[in-house]
Amino acid sequence: MSEYQLIEFQAVDRPLTDRELAYAREQSTRAEISRWSFQNEYHFGDFHGDVNGMLRRGYDVHLHYANFGVRTVAFRLPVGMPFAEDVWSNYIGGEGVSWAPDRRGSGGVLTLSPYHEAGELEELWEFEPCMRAMVELRTRLMAGDLRVLYLFWLAAATDGQPDPVDAKEPPVPCGLAELAGEAQPFLEFFGLEASLLDAAAEGSAEAPDEASAEHRIQRWVESQSEEEVKALLRELLSEDSAAIKSATIARILGATTPSAWPTVVTSRNYQTLLDRAAQLRQAEYEREQKRLVAAEKRKAAKLAQEREVRMRQMVDEPKKWLRQAEELVAARGLANYEAAAEVLDELREALAGDSGEQLARQHSAHLAKKHPTLNRLKSALKKRGLLE
Incomplete structure (x- = not known):
């Protein structure tokens, strides 16, 4: 099997400045680099740049794929975790998930990089859907969507664990089932079955109504005076609008507290989820087989009817x-x-x-x-x- 690696960074909140772009170009002489993206493929060799340095200097999402087992995703969170530490620490802290706070300010880099043996996961060939999904998940996380941290835990639950039984499930955020379609590229990237998320979602309620950054921004806008709105408008029209927008949204998210995401506390462990996921897959397989048998019967009946009509015509x-x-x-x-x-x-x-x-x-x-x-x-x- 020939070696293949993909290194990709994407700027989401704003384009890179000249200085940030120059730093990105110092990290690789072969990559395709712009103010919005950085991408390089390797069939031999490796990326020796500073991933966290890139994320602290303009880029917001990082993806690293290698067909010998490496699957890494990292998010730049400019205003830090939108949850108290006693909440997010339930999902982060194993060998596969890490939080690296900035030396100054509240921001940091959240990295998911579970260990996989070479050949353990199926190879991937399409990465655009995955990157789009990661960008959306980062947006949700910054808005206070706790389900994203649960996905991170799910991808790294057994990393460093001698036995899946040792991986105790953290509180389950409500609304996991509603995230299934959006999370599918994430699950595929980390070699997870969709049925595992279905198993985790059993017994939990729907997601809260105000589960997006838009609601927090709307509340902030409504709290501003006319003079403050005019001042912001002048900034947007006279300076770099993308940078002003990014800084304003970061300020809003940093200044407003997301509603506490409802969760369900279980006594399950990762092995329990695996077992339940297997049961759900088997049930779905049996339903699919019944659908196929019924479809074949309908098809056979239709063909028999058509044949009967055809044979009457042959007589005539x-x-x-x-x-x-x-x-x-x-x-x-x-x-x-x-x-x-x-x-x-x-x-x-x-x-x-x-x-x-x-x-x-x-x-x-x-x-x-x-x-x-x-x-x-x-x-x-x-x-x-x-x-x-």
Whole structure:
């Protein structure tokens, strides 16, 4: 297996400044670099740049994939965790998830990098959906969506654990089931079955109504005076609007407290979730098999009905079906030869008795004589017992 690695960074809140862009270019001489993205692929060698340095200098999301087991995601959170430490520490702290606060200020870098053996996970080839999902998850996390931290825990639950039983489940955020579609690329990236999230979501309530940054921004806007709004508008029109917007949103999120996300405390561990996920997969497999059997029965009934109608038509107009067999053979191709043989076989059955047998055999002999080089046609007719 040849080695393949992808290193990607994306700026979300604002484009990089000239100084930040220069720093990014110092990290690699081969990467495709812009004010919004940094991407490089490796078939040999490795990335030796400073990941956290890049995230503290303009970029907001980092993705590292290697087909020998490396799966890493990192988020730059400019105003820090939107939860108290006694909340977020339930989901972070193992070997696979880490929080690196800035030396100054409240920001930091959240990194998810669980250990996987080479060949343990299936290889991936599409990364754009994954990066889009990571950007959306970061946005949700910054707005106070606790479900994102639960996903991080789920991806790294057994990292460094001698046995999955040792990985005690943290409080389960409500609304996990509602996040399933959005989280699918995240689950695939870390080799997790969707049924694992289904198992985790069982027994939890819906997500709270005000679960987005938009609500917190709206509350902040409504609290501003007319003069303050005008001052902000002047800034947006006279300076770098993307930078002003990013700084304002960061200030809002830092100054407002998200509503406490409701959770459900369980006595489950990771192995319990795995077992339940297996049960859900088996149940879904059995439902799918029932659907397939029912679909096959409907299809067979429809084909039988169509065949019955067709055979009645053959009794009324046998010459029409002889012409159809001729046309199929003239169109050439194995599928058409077999279709022609099937038409003659059905015609024989529809007319029944000696007359049907004689007509089908005579026409088969006629076709074989008319097309002496079409050995596949002859073979198709012989399989139906229409030609000696």
